[in-house]
Amino acid sequence: MHPPTAISSPTPLAPGSLPLLGHVHRLARDPLPFITSLREHGGVVRIRIGMTPAYVVTDPALTRQVLVTDAPDFAKGGKIIDALRVFFGDGLATVADGDTHLRNRRLMQPMFNKAHIGTRSPAMIDQVRSMVTAWPEATPRDVFADMNDVALAVFLAALFGTDLPDHLQSDFTTLMPDIMKGTIRQTVLPSWMTRLPLPANRAHADRVRRLRELVDQAIDHRTAPTPASGETPEPAGCPHAPRQQQEAGLFDTLLHAEQPLTHQQLQDEAITLLTGAIETTGTTLAWALYEISQNPRVEERLRAELDAVCPGRPLAPADLDQLPYTRRVLQESIRKYGPAWMVTRTATRDVVLGGHHVPQGADVVWSPYLHQHDPACFPDPDVFDPDRWTAERAPVTRGSFLAFGDGRRKCIGETFAWIELQIILATILQAWPRLELTSRPPRAQAVVTVKPDAMTLAFHHDAIARTPGACRSVRPDGSA
Template sequence: MNSLSGTGATPPTAPGRLPLIGHGHQLARRPLDFMDSLREHGSVVRILIGPTPAYVVTDPAITRTVLVSEAEAFAKGGKIIDALRVFFGDGLATVADGDVHMKHRRLMQPMFNKAHIATRGDVMIDHVRAATAAWAEGDAVRDTYEDMNALTLSTFLIALFGPALPAHVEEEFAGLMPAIMKGTIRQTILPSWVTKLPLPANRQHARRVARLRELIDHAIDHHQSKLAEAPDSAGEGLFSTLLTATDPVTGQPLSRQQLQDEAITLLTGAIETTGTTLAWSLYEISVNPEVERRLHEELDAVCGGRPLRYDDLGSLTYMRSVLKESMRKYGPAWLVTRTTTRPVTLDGHPVPEGADVIYSPYIHQRDPEVYSEPAAFDPDRWDPERAKGIGRSSFLAFGDGRRKCIGEEFAWTELLIILATITQRWRLTPASAPPRPQAIVTVKPDKLSMAPHPRTAVPRDTTVPTPPPAKCPVTGH
């Protein structure tokens, strides 16, 4: 029962708290194992971040109450949102619930309709083909996670701002984001008084955030100058939608602060989630020969010997299942927060007004009561018949309810374009030990080196040979 009224027993407190820091040490040292262990203590479990209590929901049905059916009682907020707001500002991901959020969402929605995204599809494909053409056969140490983040960023920048963006903007942004994300998680799991001290780590985080805004300003200025030179080029970047939008209340163009906030929100989401999903997908394809065979078979049936086209994406159903299974197994988010707007009762447990409520897509998507063999990589679990038993709140890669990710359609487009373009031309084999999941903002591989080997597409109606199983050079498996 997921009632939000009445009284009940105080939720159980997770074991292992320490004076002053509470469970902060466990969130810092073993976040995924700690979050997963909470399921055995109940549907709602109390933890302490410093001296401040937070309430972790481990039951997907109750998470749906938080996100959908009783969303007005759970505002977008909490420590992670407060930390993200430091560099997102009031972008769509962090702006408060209510009229302001709905106004932002309506302004941005045209950027992400299917027809608008389609105008950038073939440009993105050409960019990915050119970027991966330089890979050399047998490169022993390509950092696949870094490769996918860089490729995701450059592809999204092409889609967002059009071509010819100054190279230093892309390069610096790619270098800044990992450090900013680590600093954000640090601010989330440490007591607030620590994050306010003039410590070197805190000052460095502030400097990186300030530099990020300067880079975004350069990108916006570049795009505005291109539009001024050639007004008919407005369709060359999705961001033109915001540059030409007007506030429905004031009738004025968006302020520079609003443009900055939305650009940072879009770019951060594009890199962290998409790049991580692609890295894990390439790894799982490389160590699952049957998955690789079926993926190649589908690609060759759809494209034959010609390059991928945007119109092909809708036919790549198995590839979509592979990507969805990567999202399920590895998050991508492992900790999301809301703040109660009034006293509530969750599954019989009272939660006070102003409390942080936490849910974890990572643990929901590995719940053994929902997913058989949750640690296994099984794209076939997304076959329509098998997927009928999976509730909406047991797969939260794009969130749910009124705060569901506005860029889901674009994310799927970019994921399919990049994975299809790479796997059509290359087979990647592991060149390092099996990666371990590491919780930053997304659940990323700690280390993932892979070697590319060219492959030749098999024309339609031709039998596809089964490739030899890829083995890890360390374990031999």
């Protein structure tokens, strides 16, 4: 054990700690107000989860120290990561720091090269159009569920190709929502409780096994030989039928890597990619559509930009770089609503962080949501304002926008995420000239992501103007 490298001062304990429970009641009852309130108590604040202390970093400069400059002192770990590792295995998001992580990241990096993603963009656009144009008009829809379904379908098309058998895609779509709910449950329960033979634990384990079977079938589909010339193909729909045409997906990069991954590693990476691409993307899009429905001037500017870039025709991949306001709307949605609100690291040795002693093995918590609601970096942080991302107004504090992390563990799929988000949002707006909120304003619910508790929208082909009025500034709790 290395001693701390500087003299440290006592770390302030957040108020409201209860015997035995610590701050669990605050994290369960009002997590977002609680996590943002910690900024008032210092750059590093101690909380208690039960009897276990955790150190919350509220200063963006110190968070950058944790993620970038002193990253070896703060390994990927903690309660949330440990719980997710049961589900993800040793995928890129959860594998421990070291040679395996570096090797796998290098192998996967070409998958997320912008030019490589561009080869999949036409298929992604087609997939979105086929889904969103099939929605019935004027029918209230669960937008969060819809956005998760669209994000999953688009990512499957990008990852495995559009020739993935229909039954696989439908099985993925059916299974993933319950998988995500079960995974979230595993992260919030004590570890001893997740190991008990309870019905919910058994059901989650069965779904994980089923998901791995589906991933195996998708991989087998990608590696199945095409029929030789003159061969009679198997009947359509046969699970063993060879593909009639080779259509490269992003996952082919891993299947044909010079340093091939093991079968288990391929499974782990596929599950990690699928899960990471659904919940965060779906959450961002749901909130973006909500804010658009409540801000007529934002909607007008979005539609004007689309009309100028691709008038009277469907979106094309080359259009994406010409949609800066669309990108700003999405970035503001990510800033205002997370999507992640609490992420953990584990101190690998005794360290001094911001003048405070953090012992070896302690959980260190950083919060994208907290930093992205810091009024010092984002004035009026509860107001939805896409123009805060213009060159003149963008925050200059490094580490103030951390939706994709930072440092060597930064999200490898950031470029893909921006392309996917723009494709889905632009295509929905092209397909439906008017959005109508048909539920009460949603409340932000902090689970793994900051998701809406309930939200329905109706989509209309007519563009009848709504009652005129100023843009509403909607706060995370759903109030105006």
